[in-house]
Amino acid sequence: MAGQGVEAALKLNEMYRYIAWRLALIVPTVLAASTVIFLVMRVLPGDITLVISGDVAVNPEVRETLREELGLNDSLHIQYGRWLWSMVNGEFGGRSLESQEAIGSMIGRQLPVTLLLTGYTILLSIVVSVPLGLLAATWKDRWPDRLVRVATLGGLALPHLWIALLVLLGLLLLFRWSPPIIYDAPWTDPWSHLQVMAWPTLILAWEYSSHLVRVTRSSALESFNQAYVTTARSKGLPGYVVVLRHVLPNALIPSVTMVGLQIGMLISGALILETIFGLPGIGRGLVRAAISRDYPVIQTLATLLVVLSLVVNLVVDMLYRVIDPRVSYSVDAGH
Amino acid sequence: MSHYDRHNPQPRKLIRFLGGIWPLTRARPLAALAITALLLVISAALLADVVATHDPLVQDVSQRLKPPGAEHYFGTDGFGRDIFSRVVHGARVSLLVGFAAVVMAAVPGISIGALSAYWGGKPDLLIQRIIDVLLGFPILVLALIMAVALGPSTIAVAIAIALALAPQIARLARASVLSIKGDTYVEAARAVGASSFRIIWRHLLPNSFPPVLAQVTGYFGAAVVAETALSFIGLGVPPPFPSWGRMLQEGARQYFEAAPWATIFPGLALSVTVLSSALLGDEVRDWLDRKRAVAIEPRSRE
Numbered sequence: 132m133a134g135q136g137v138e139a140a141l142k143l144n145e146m147y148r149y150i151a152w153r154l155a156l157i158v159p160t161v162l163a164a165s166t167v168i169f170l171v172m173r174v175l176p177g178d179i180t181l182v183i184s185g186d187v188a189v190n191p192e193v194r195e196t197l198r199e200e201l202g203l204n205d206s207l208h209i210q211y212g213r214w215l216w217s218m219v220n221g222e223f224g225g226r227s228l229e230s231q232e233a234i235g236s237m238i239g240r241q242l243p244v245t246l247l248l249t250g251y252t253i254l255l256s257i258v259v260s261v262p263l264g265l266l267a268a269t270w271k272d273r274w275p276d277r278l279v280r281v282a283t284l285g286g287l288a289l290p291h292l293w294i295a296l297l298v299l300l301g302l303l304l305l306f307r308w309s310p311p312i313i314y315d316a317p318w319t320d321p322w323s324h325l326q327v328m329a330w331p332t333l334i335l336a337w338e339y340s341s342h343l344v345r346v347t348r349s350s351a352l353e354s355f356n357q358a359y360v361t362t363a364r365s366k367g368l369p370g371y372v373v374v375l376r377h378v379l380p381n382a383l384i385p386s387v388t389m390v391g392l393q394i395g396m397l398i399s400g401a402l403i404l405e406t407i408f409g410l411p412g413i414g415r416g417l418v419r420a421a422i423s424r425d426y427p428v429i430q431t432l433a434t435l436l437v438v439l440s441l442v443v444n445l446v447v448d449m450l451y452r453v454i455d456p457r458v459s460y461s462v463d464a465g466h
Numbered sequence: 467m468s469h470y471d472r473h474n475p476q477p478r479k480l481i482r483f484l485g486g487i488w489p490l491t492r493a494r495p496l497a498a499l500a501i502t503a504l505l506l507v508i509s510a511a512l513l514a515d516v517v518a519t520h521d522p523l524v525q526d527v528s529q530r531l532k533p534p535g536a537e538h539y540f541g542t543d544g545f546g547r548d549i550f551s552r553v554v555h556g557a558r559v560s561l562l563v564g565f566a567a568v569v570m571a572a573v574p575g576i577s578i579g580a581l582s583a584y585w586g587g588k589p590d591l592l593i594q595r596i597i598d599v600l601l602g603f604p605i606l607v608l609a610l611i612m613a614v615a616l617g618p619s620t621i622a623v624a625i626a627i628a629l630a631l632a633p634q635i636a637r638l639a640r641a642s643v644l645s646i647k648g649d650t651y652v653e654a655a656r657a658v659g660a661s662s663f664r665i666i667w668r669h670l671l672p673n674s675f676p677p678v679l680a681q682v683t684g685y686f687g688a689a690v691v692a693e694t695a696l697s698f699i700g701l702g703v704p705p706p707f708p709s710w711g712r713m714l715q716e717g718a719r720q721y722f723e724a725a726p727w728a729t730i731f732p733g734l735a736l737s738v739t740v741l742s743s744a745l746l747g748d749e750v751r752d753w754l755d756r757k758r759a760v761a762i763e764p765r766s767r768e
Contacts, residue, residue, distance in 0.1 A: 160602060284744070288740050290736055292711075292714065293734075296722075297730070297733070304726065399606035402606050403698070433607050437604075
């Protein structure tokens with residue numbers, strides 16, 4: 132017994148080391164991603180001041196002041212360093228060119244919306260897709276399976292942009308109802324929050340859960356053929372016990388991996404749906420900034436979305452290791 | 467078929483191709499359906515000038531917001547423009563951008579992926595870390611900052627989408643080449659002194675291409691959706707060209723309730739295209755898997 136305790140402690144120790152290692156690995160990735168974003172925004176478009184002033188003819192002096200104000204006269208690496216430092220000290224790239232709002236306060240306002248939307252979607256997708264995947268696998272090639280397969284095909288291939296417009300149109304024409312225009316946080320007005328968030332969550336979850344259902348189904352089908360399931364069956368265990376105790380845990384693992392793999396799709400979807408449903412999240416913020424060429428805002432928000440996708444992947448990776456005890460925590464095998 | 471000249475296989479090839487259509491339709495109805503739908507959309511795009519019943523750009527105030535009917539199949543929008551003609555011309559823009567984006571993503575993506583797998587070692591590690599970083603970007607975020615940086619033009623949109631897709635294709639191509647790199651015929655080619663270029667071009671690429679191709683077919687749909695999304699949020703194909711994304715945006719912003727058909731039909735065309743390309747990608751992958759299973763089976767039984 133004592134030996135087991137030591138072993139468990141060692142394993143836990145290994146896990147902490149692994150988590151620390153993964154966290155450390157995120158730093159260079161974020162740095163590299165921010166460099167890509169910075170370079171794309173600074174090098175490609177030529178003179179930013181021309182872009183900012185748009186079609187309006189501006190005299191050179193005004194442009195020079197603007198350049199000075201934005202710090203564009205410094206060399207690139209100094210500009211990049213200054214931007215990075217502002218990410219650390221909480222200024223997040225300064226102020227919006229358009230509204231003059233501090234980007235930090237912008238993020239404070241927008242981030243919860245996006246986190247809630249993506250969080251709801253992931254939770255709903257997992258809750259729905261595991262039973263549906265198992266159902267489809269258990270009734271393979273019968274009508275429940277066919278139904279699930281058609282539904283997932285629709286979820287994967289139908290553009291959510293159009294689905295969202297159709298939903299809004301249907302609600303408007305059939306029920307004379309549209310979601311509230313003003314967003315309310317769940318802690319101020321839960322009912323209004325639910326009304327605003329329900330449809331975008333459902334539409335995003337349709338696509339997201341389609342990925343999960345497909346993976347769950349195929350890995351459940353695979354585990355039906357495994358020796359341990361045959362053994363469990365031959366012991367005389369009832370069908371539902373076999374599915375819940377033996378098929379489910381093994382079908383869950385690839386499905387959890389899928390949550391991480393598809394997070395980029397989810398964030399891209401959130402960008403569009405926040406715009407269509409008028410949710411004041413990071414995605415809509417980025418779209419607005421992109422249209423008004425609000426460079427500091429685009430830079431910071433794009434970086435933030437990349438960080439979000441990396442963090443979700445990290446969390447998924449951790450979860451994956453909790454669910455599947457076979458995975459080792461060895462630092463070398465980690466990536 | 468015996469009356470054909472045996473030394474001239476061309477007509478036989480054509481006959482075999484045409485003769486293959488019916489068995490394909492019976493064996494794989496979904497694939498046949500997807501191919502038919504895609505061919506319809508593509509020919510509508512190519513023959514837009516013939517198929518369109520009206521000029522897609524001409525405004526006619528007397529014909530504002532007309533519902534679908536015999537004169538305007540898909541109705542008219544708030545400027546009295548014929549939506550059917552705009553959808554057909556929009557197909558041209560949307561498909562062209564999607565196609566160009568996939569080609570521009572596939573060529574560097576496949577080359578870099580194949581080279582990375584072939585070189586192995588440090589160059590491979592470096593390339594893969596760069597690709598890791600790019601894969602950390604949600605596709606639309608990468609396409610969006612590229613579209614902002616490159617400015618509003620049709621070609622810029624295609625480049626932006628291509629740059630967002632290329633890392634994914636590179637990763638696929640690398641995996642695919644890695645899986646066959648150790649095969650006997652590659653060893654044999656190396657043993658007889660074939661150059662690296664020859665090994666990659668004649669052996670690795672042709673043999674790793676099919677699975678990558680299946681994925682790329684699916685990416686075509688993704689590229690068209692990305693174009694629609696960028697145009698919808700106002701960063702895509704500039705006016706006056708109708709693209710499906712811009713039509714959806716105008717439909718939703720300006721006369722959503724007054725003319726639902728202005729939102730429904732462009733989206734329908736988009737969905738048919740994307741659904742067929744996804745289906746076709748699935749079917750091609752399925753077919754390749756089966757083909758490979760047949761090819762591997764006898765060997766594994768030995």
